[in-house]
Amino acid sequence: MIIGVPKEIKNNENRVAVTPAGVSEFVKNGHTIYIQATAGTGSGFSDEEYKEAGANLLPTIEEIYAIAEMIIKVKEPIESEYNLIKKDQLLFTYFHFASYEPLTNAMIASGAVCLAYETVEKSDRSLPLLVPMSEVAGRMSIQEGAKYLEKPMGGRGILLGGVPGVKPANVLVLGGGIVGTQAAKMAAGLGARVTIMDISIPRLRQLDDIMPANVDTMFSNGYNIKAAIKTADLVIGGVLIPGAKAPHLITRDMLKLMKPGAVLVDVAVDQGGCFETTKATTHAEPTYVIDEVIHYCVANMPGAVPYTSTLALTNATLPYALQLANKGWKDACSNNSELLLGLNVVNGKVVYKGVSDAFNLPYTPVEDVL
Numbered sequence: 001m002i003i004g005v006p007k008e009i010k011n012n013e014n015r016v017a018v019t020p021a022g023v024s025e026f027v028k029n030g031h032t033i034y035i036q037a038t039a040g041t042g043s044g045f046s047d048e049e050y051k052e053a054g055a056n057l058l059p060t061i062e063e064i065y066a067i068a069e070m071i072i073k074v075k076e077p078i079e080s081e082y083n084l085i086k087k088d089q090l091l092f093t094y095f096h097f098a099s100y101e102p103l104t105n106a107m108i109a110s111g112a113v114c115l116a117y118e119t120v121e122k123s124d125r126s127l128p129l130l131v132p133m134s135e136v137a138g139r140m141s142i143q144e145g146a147k148y149l150e151k152p153m154g155g156r157g158i159l160l161g162g163v164p165g166v167k168p169a170n171v172l173v174l175g176g177g178i179v180g181t182q183a184a185k186m187a188a189g190l191g192a193r194v195t196i197m198d199i200s201i202p203r204l205r206q207l208d209d210i211m212p213a214n215v216d217t218m219f220s221n222g223y224n225i226k227a228a229i230k231t232a233d234l235v236i237g238g239v240l241i242p243g244a245k246a247p248h249l250i251t252r253d254m255l256k257l258m259k260p261g262a263v264l265v266d267v268a269v270d271q272g273g274c275f276e277t278t279k280a281t282t283h284a285e286p287t288y289v290i291d292e293v294i295h296y297c298v299a300n301m302p303g304a305v306p307y308t309s310t311l312a313l314t315n316a317t318l319p320y321a322l323q324l325a326n327k328g329w330k331d332a333c334s335n336n337s338e339l340l341l342g343l344n345v346v347n348g349k350v351v352y353k354g355v356s357d358a359f360n361l362p363y364t365p366v367e368d369v370l
Contacts, residue, residue, distance in 0.1 A: 001325040004068025007039035012283035014042025014306035017072040020053040027054035043310040087111035098358035099272040119243040120342040132312035136302040138182030141265045145234040156261035161191025169233040176203045179238030237266040237274040243354035245272040260292035269297045
């Protein structure tokens, strides 16, 4: 198979979809791989390393899309890429369709096969290609939240862990999944007083067992959230419904209950965000303020630590990408139920229920396209 890896062009996105080690695996399996020149520079991988691993370099993104049967990316295509995508071309990347209708419509119109990292799902309901970036984003959420709590950044001027004789900050984490768990661990490690909320009692029991003493668990409902945000200095939104739009757990009206200079970090922004006031931001302009509450809603948080993120992501995606290349997408998805759930849009048809529900689009069972 001919595989293309374009350079990411989303704002401050420095990750790359395949490392030189990944290139060598594709070549070993008999595939031809084209990398756009300088695609790996932001993650610390030179063009020379890709050449030595067996990749062919092309200077432009247009050439990559024109030659490839399968495109492997990190982030969803942006508007300037829509017209480069060909009918029947396989795109393997993060899409987060349910949060952005223009992208969904563009991919339907393209006739391409869109297989989304974020909906590849194991039998235990875990999301193997979302986990590594959720781990990075969960940990980063505390790092960024702590920074924006500083007074020069517009925050309350509070140190997350406090000091002897001064109370630490209160951190509220919404969601006890991968993002929430990593965020809670980081905040607790810095000495903050942490409350983590979830709607699953079994999950709260697990968290209660594994978290340190400065982490409290609480059942998530509107009443409890409203009470908790009154004392929260930092709130992390880490709620995920696979392939579907995230629920709004904090409304615009609820911001008035929060302390001036408190910080909201919405890790669910890729799926529409779990705060009503969420709008996607970039690393160039990461925050905005509503009702004296700072919102950090960067849609590609792991892109700020590309070396770590690229290695973590490709460790997870490479085995699946090799299956797709070795067998073709139809056979690979027919033989692997995890990949099958990754199919979102196929040749103009929406085959993932969460996407069709988000925009009231006709739904086609995935079996009908195989």
